[in-house]
Amino acid sequence: MDATVRTLADELAWATASLAEVGIDTARLDAELLMAHLRGGDRARLILDADVRADGDLRTRYLALVARRAGHEPIAYITAKQGFRHLELAVDPRVLIPRPETELLVEVGLELPAGARVVDVGTGSGAIALALKQERPDLAVTGLELSEAALALARHNAARLRLEVAFSASDLLDDGDYDAVLANLPYITDGEPLPPSVAAFEPARALYGGPDGLRVIRALCAQLADRPGVGAVALEIGATQGEAVAGFLTAAGFGAVEVRTDLAGLDRVVIGRRTR
Ligand SMILES: C[S@@+](CC[C@H](N)C(=O)[O-])C[C@H]1O[C@@H](n2cnc3c(N)ncnc32)[C@H](O)[C@@H]1O
Structure with a gap:
């Protein structure tokens, strides 16, 4: 092949080197994800098409995406999507990018009675x-959110996935009747250093929970003390917060409290159940 002709393999090698140079440790994976996104296929297709010529238009658009990633923008915001359990969700900087460990909360929800x-x-x-x-x-599932901007995206996701969830604006719980509460609220301590891809791009109100990280979770637990109808609650937490949050739930009247770990073995979810 003419030495001036660039193939997909050449583009991937260039992008991988560029991303590695700025300290991105998933450089090859990210280079492939961005190329697969541009071409509308999956990563496996890139292996089959390694010798396909990368035309000028593809190269220009790829360069722009790789430059965004080199500036530490998360892949999910660049591609505007994120997988979560069996769904592909639309995401953008209005919302936190859903994390795999949050799937644990869904698993707790699966245990609820019909x-x-x-x-x-x-x-x-x-x-x-x-x-x-x-x-x-x-x-019967409801989603509550303080941010109207985030709520608009949640409603968009529900419409495109054709899932019947009622979304409303609310500062923590509204006055609806619920049997169970699931929540991944902000729990990072103010000022805690975060990777640039998180700190510079994801919404601060989704991340930070005050001087001890527990301001929002504590407020929700206080609300739950006055909701005897809520029989079960599951809260995502930071790895060092299990004991504190278990204490909040005990104080709110949940007689059985359990801390579950994630795949890395870190405390990740605190579950409270009323015993009556
Ligand atoms: C860590 S993000 C989690 C988002 C989503 N549940 C997930 O797991 O991907 C926390 C979310 O809680 C929202 N939030 C923060 N304070 C809140 C409050 N007082 N009432 C309702 N939502 C709040 C933020 O706007 C943000 O969308």
């Missing part, structure tokens, strides 16, 4: 609420 009324507080993109509704259509 027809339970469940609310996802701080729903963001709608990830927890929508995944739960998709896997358990019998549940």
